[in-house]
Amino acid sequence: MPVKLEILRNYLNHDEKMVQKFLQLFCSAIPQDLNKLKQYMHESDFKLASVTAHSIKSQCAYLGLDLARLMAEKLENISQIGHEQNILFESLENILLSEIAEMKMTLNI
């Protein structure tokens, strides 16, 4: 599920400087957001978990990361913690961290 840079370029009016800046911010913010989401889920703080998942969802939308966006959207509506939610989080974390690793390598971020 590679990032779709053309989608990002369209949102940013093909400003390459802004595209680079977005990718840098994304690569540094998402791991932090994932950690926060994990913590809020662990604490059963559904309100903050929802806000954090919402933020991840919005950022994924700019990069055309549709599967990750849908997973984050599911976690945004979280109201209980169980096996399903933990699996969902792990999948989201795996997808996003491997995307970030690939982005860092191929886009030289």
Place this chain on the structure above:
Amino acid sequence: MFRILLVDDDPTLSEITREYLEARDLSVLLCNNPANALDLLKRHHSDICLLDVKMPEIDGFTLAEEIRKKDKEIPIVFLTGQTMKEDRIRGLMLGADDYILKPYSMEELYLRVIAIMKRYKNSGTKNNIPNTYQFGKIIFHTGSREIITDNQTIRLTAIENKLLSLLCANLNGTLSRDRALQEIWGDNDIYKGRSMNVYINKLRNILKVEPDIEILNAHGEGYILSYKGSLPE
């Protein structure tokens, strides 16, 4: 140069939005913590507020209500990933000037901000031109050019929006055909008059879901937007 108060807890999107708008010569006061927004607004003059809806501690709607208590005129635009119709209606009924869905194009956001500021500058104050009308189950929002009904949101063209705004401004009175032509097209050419009939028919079709409102012909004069229901306070 306009100054924008941008309140969004998402550091990535808010930083990109700030940079983009500043590169277009707007001044942006960025606030990532909504709890500090009112204080910032008190200390620094702002011309317009861009508010994220889903934020921790204080959501954008509550923040807008607090801002409205202190400043009834400042334009407010919601930035949101929420697609629930109830949320959109709540935002518009709070007096929002626009409601922009995430992910948004930075250029579109910039252009919408400029359009709102131009409208304010031309009208003097916000209250000269209401931006939201509610007729029974129909909500018409001039800023976003949308009509929201029970089960759908209809986006109007610029001409349809202008025509319906003029009719609303003359609610239950006659909007003269010449005035409408002049305001929309800048002249009262006969061919444009025929086009106006097409736009009127399209608006009639959209409005027919609410039986209390209809566009009547005022023969030889123009049109009347007739509403038999009660208007919200």
